[in-house]
Amino acid sequence: xxxxxxxxxxxxxxxxxxxxxxxxxxxxxxxxxxxxxxxxxxxxxxxxxxxxxxxxxxxxxxxxxxxxxxxxxxxxxxxxxxxxxxxxxxxxxxxxxxxxxxxxxxxxxxxxxxxxxxxxxxxxxxxxxxxxxxxxxxxxxxxxxxxxxxxxxxxxxxxxxxxxxxxxxxxxxxxxxxxxxxxxxxxxxxxxxxxxxxxxxxxxxxxxxxxxxxxxxxxxxxxxxxxxxxxxxxxxxxxxxxxxxxxxxxxxxxxxxxxxxxxxxxxxxxxxxxxxxxxxxxxxxxxxxxxxxxxxxxxxxxxxxxxxxxxxxxxxxxxxxxxxxxxxxxxxxxxxxxxxxxxxxxxxxxxxxxxxxxxxxxxxxxxxxxxxxxxxxxxxxxxxxxxxxxxxxxxxxxxxxxxxxxxxxxxxxxxxxxxxxxxxxxxxxxxxxxxxxxxxxxxxxxxxxxxxxxxxxxxxxxxxxxxxxxxxxxxxxxxxxxxxxxxxxxxxxxxxxxxxxxxxxxxxxxxxxxxxxxxxxxxxxxxxxxxxxxxxxxxxxxxxxxxxxxxxxxxxxxxxxxxxxxxxxxx
Numbered sequence: 001x002x003x004x005x006x007x008x009x010x011x012x013x014x015x016x017x018x019x020x021x022x023x024x025x026x027x028x029x030x031x032x033x034x035x036x037x038x039x040x041x042x043x044x045x046x047x048x049x050x051x052x053x054x055x056x057x058x059x060x061x062x063x064x065x066x067x068x069x070x071x072x073x074x075x076x077x078x079x080x081x082x083x084x085x086x087x088x089x090x091x092x093x094x095x096x097x098x099x100x101x102x103x104x105x106x107x108x109x110x111x112x113x114x115x116x117x118x119x120x121x122x123x124x125x126x127x128x129x130x131x132x133x134x135x136x137x138x139x140x141x142x143x144x145x146x147x148x149x150x151x152x153x154x155x156x157x158x159x160x161x162x163x164x165x166x167x168x169x170x171x172x173x174x175x176x177x178x179x180x181x182x183x184x185x186x187x188x189x190x191x192x193x194x195x196x197x198x199x200x201x202x203x204x205x206x207x208x209x210x211x212x213x214x215x216x217x218x219x220x221x222x223x224x225x226x227x228x229x230x231x232x233x234x235x236x237x238x239x240x241x242x243x244x245x246x247x248x249x250x251x252x253x254x255x256x257x258x259x260x261x262x263x264x265x266x267x268x269x270x271x272x273x274x275x276x277x278x279x280x281x282x283x284x285x286x287x288x289x290x291x292x293x294x295x296x297x298x299x300x301x302x303x304x305x306x307x308x309x310x311x312x313x314x315x316x317x318x319x320x321x322x323x324x325x326x327x328x329x330x331x332x333x334x335x336x337x338x339x340x341x342x343x344x345x346x347x348x349x350x351x352x353x354x355x356x357x358x359x360x361x362x363x364x365x366x367x368x369x370x371x372x373x374x375x376x377x378x379x380x381x382x383x384x385x386x387x388x389x390x391x392x393x394x395x396x397x398x399x400x401x402x403x404x405x406x407x408x409x410x411x412x413x414x415x416x417x418x419x420x421x422x423x424x425x426x427x428x429x430x431x432x433x434x435x436x437x438x439x440x441x442x443x444x445x446x447x448x449x450x451x452x453x454x455x456x457x458x459x460x461x462x463x464x465x466x467x468x469x470x471x472x473x474x475x476x477x478x479x480x481x482x483x484x485x486x487x488x489x490x491x492x493x494x495x496x497x498x499x500x501x502x503x504x505x506x507x508x509x510x511x512x513x514x515x516x517x518x519x520x521x522x523x524x525x526x527x528x529x530x531x532x533x534x535x536x537x538x539x540x541x542x543x544x545x546x547x548x549x550x551x552x553x554x555x556x557x558x559x560x561x562x563x564x565x566x567x568x569x570x571x
Contacts, residue, residue, distance in 0.1 A: 012290045013236070014237070014287060014288045015048065015236075015237050015288070016237075017048045017238070018046050018049055018240040019049075019050045019052055019239060019240065019241050019243060019245070020049040020066075020242070020243045020244060021052050021259075022051050022052055022053045022056075023053070023054050023056055024246070024262075025258060025259050025260070026056065027260055028062060028065060028258055031064075031065045031066075031069040031072065032069070033065065033258055034068075035069050035072070036254075036257065037244075037253060037257055038069050038070055039073050040253070040254070041253075042073065044277050045281060045285055045288065047076060047108075048075065048108045048115075049075065049076075049077045049078075049243065050079075050080040050117055050239060051063060051066055051079050052082050052119060053081060054085030055085045060097075060100070067104040067105075067106045071105045071106040076107070077108060078108040078116060078117060079097060079116060079117070080116075080118055080119060080142075081116075081118045081119070082118070082119045083119060083120040083121040084120065088122070088124045091124065091128035092128075094129050095129050095132020095133040095134070096133075098114060098116055098129070098132075098133040099132070102114040102133065102135050110152075112136055113136040114135055115138050115140065116129075116137055117140045117141060117142065118155075119142050120143075120157075121142065122147050123147075124141065126150060126151060138152045139153075140153035140154060140155050140194050140237070142155045142157050145180070145183040145184045145186075146187060148184060153192035153193065153236070154194065155196070155239060156193070156194065156195060156196050158177065158196065159196035159197060160177065160198060160222065161174060162175050165331075166332075167217075167340060168217055168218055168343045177196070180196075181195060181233060185235075192235075194237040195230060195237070195238050196241050197240050197241070198223075198226070198242070198250045199222065199252060199422075200219040200223070200273075200422050201217035201249060202216045202219075202248070203215065203248045204266070204322060204419070205264075206324060207324050207447070208446035209262055209263060209446075211332075212322070212328065212329070212330070213330070214333055214334045215332065216420050217343075218344060219344070220344060220347065220349060221379055221381060223276055224349075224377070227283040228283075231283065231286055234287070246261075246265075246268045247262060247264040249271075249421045249422070252273050252276045254272070255268065255271075255433050256434060256435070258439070259440060260440075260442065261444065263443035263444070264443070265435060265441050265443060265455070266321065266419075266443075266448060266453075267414075267417065267419045268421065269441070269455075269457060270423075271309070271407075271422065271423050272425075272433040272434075273422070274424065274430050274431075274433055276306070279304040279353070282294050282297035282298045282299070285297040295376040295377075298353045298376065301352075301353065301355055301400060302426060302428070303352050303353075303391055303393055303401060303426065303427040304351045304424065304425075305348060305349065305425050305426070305427075306422045307348040307349060307364075307389065308344070308384075308419070308422060309407060309409060309414045309419055309423055310409065311346055311384065311411055312337075312344065313346075314410070314418070316413035316417055316418045317336050319413060319452065322335050322417075323336055338420055341418075341420065344420065346383070346384040347382060348364045348409075349381050350371075350391065351378065352373045352379075352393065353377055354374070354377075354378065357374050359371065359372055359394040360373050360378070360393055361390075361391065361394065362390075362391055364382055364385035364387075365386045365409060369382040369383070384409055385409065386408075386409050386410060386411045387408055387409065388404055388405075388408055389404065389405040389409060390403070391404075403427045405423070405425045406425075415453035416448060417448070434459075435457060441456070
């Protein structure tokens with residue numbers, strides 16, 4: 001069913017875009033190959049695709065298909081020039097491309113001005129581009145903040161906490177996403193700002209490609225935290241990074257979307273992300289309506305969960321694709337465990353979108369936690385455990401939603417590599433989604449040890465159970481580890497003082513152990529599943545699996561001179 005904008009959404013003029021990589025869809029043969037992407041994005045409130053293009057010979061053909069499909073399906077599109085491939089001296093070529101497609105019916109415009117963007121491109125002569133295009137342009141490039149003043153608007157690509165040098169933050173340097181917001185808005189001086197939102201970042205290419213790179217940005221609950229932050233910030237435009245960049249693991253579009261594979265299928269196979277778009281839907285509607293709170297835009301009870309497929313402690317050095325030397329090492333390549341891995345939490349992340357208060361149960365392996373949730377959006381990070389992952393929503397003593405994820409968590413290496421991508425699932429379970437055989441697996445075997453994996457989808461469909469009796473109260477104990485809870489701003493009741501609950505911020509590292517906060521007026525948590533007792537002596541790190549940290553009731557009694565493990569509560 002087509003989603004219609006509310007009067008509030010229409011009046012604000014706020015728009016949501018999704019970055020779409022044209023460079024990986026050379027195999028598409030007609031406009032119909034774009035129809036599913038267009039209709040799906042539109043149904044979730046996305047207004048336009050930013051079509052990222054390089055200088056490939058197939059670019060114009062694919063742009064033609066995309067513009068045709070968008071027009072047919074009531075979507076808009078615009079070109080985003082990728083200056084990893086274009087040179088800033090190519091103003092005539094950039095202008096000519098805009099001129100060729102800017103008059104198409106599906107072209108996004110601001111007034112009568114053709115909307116144009118970029119990835120990078122500092123130093124591009126905008127006046128020369130306008131002249132070459134020969135039509136009014138609204139240019140919103142991804143220039144550095146210091147260079148943004150001469151544009152009509154600006155797009156900030158940096159959607160993840162970082163160290164200021166395109167890597168994960170450190171204890172010494174943590175540049176937050178909110179820091180970037182402020183820098184751009186200050187430089188723009190009131191001009192429109194296009195804010196970034198991204199759920200994840202992990203890339204893991206070894207010598208099997210010429211652009212070897214291997215790092216993560218701390219992501220954990222970032223998708224939830226950032227959308228909450230967007231509601232408070234209220235920028236004119238939001239761009240989701242990305243719809244289909246599988247190589248950097250921040251795709252929110254389906255695995256089945258037709259694309260070519262450069263080897264990222266090693267960490268993308270059986271790792272759908274559709275649930276992230278489900279989670280974003282009410283936030284998108286709230287943002288476009290100018291609302292600060294998401295509650296009234298939640299249409300149904302839903303649980304969205306995600307987690308990495310294996311523990312950080314898994315040692316894959318003997319089989320990982322990045323362990324071999326590369327011929328062109330750069331600052332982006334690291335051997336073995338991805339750079340920044342220590343900023344990620346061994347947790348299962350859960351968001352509950354609820355019409356009414358309820359209880360949420362999370363069982364991860366042998367670990368079990370129970371959370372009390374209010375109406376609205378709630379989020380938690382539960383301890384990651386090896387084995388089955390089961391989730392339940394209980395209300396009034398009855399099970400409303402219940403299901404087991406088809407993806408177990410392993411203590412070992414998936415396909416022999418360090419896979420820091422996320423598996424995302426939902427309750428109720430969504431439709432099965434898998435990579436298409438053929439092009440989507442063409443680079444799968446490159447860099448893998450033969451025999452460890454098969455180039456085909458292997459997961460079964462998610463299982464879900466109907467209503468069932470709730471667990472007995474005796475199974476639920478009072479918990480004390482509430483630092484891992486993050487709660488969205490709660491809409492204050494009528495007559496309450498303005499202000500509400502402060503928004504959780506992606507200004508901190510997204511690692512749950514470092515950044516998550518809770519409002520005591522918003523929710524409480526209870527936990528089960530971990531044995532407790534006074535002064536349990538721990539003599540070996542293996543006794544701490546799967547949490548790999550020291551609980552308050554445990555005492556380190558390891559080998560003399562050994563350093564004690566980090567405490568589970570981060571204290």
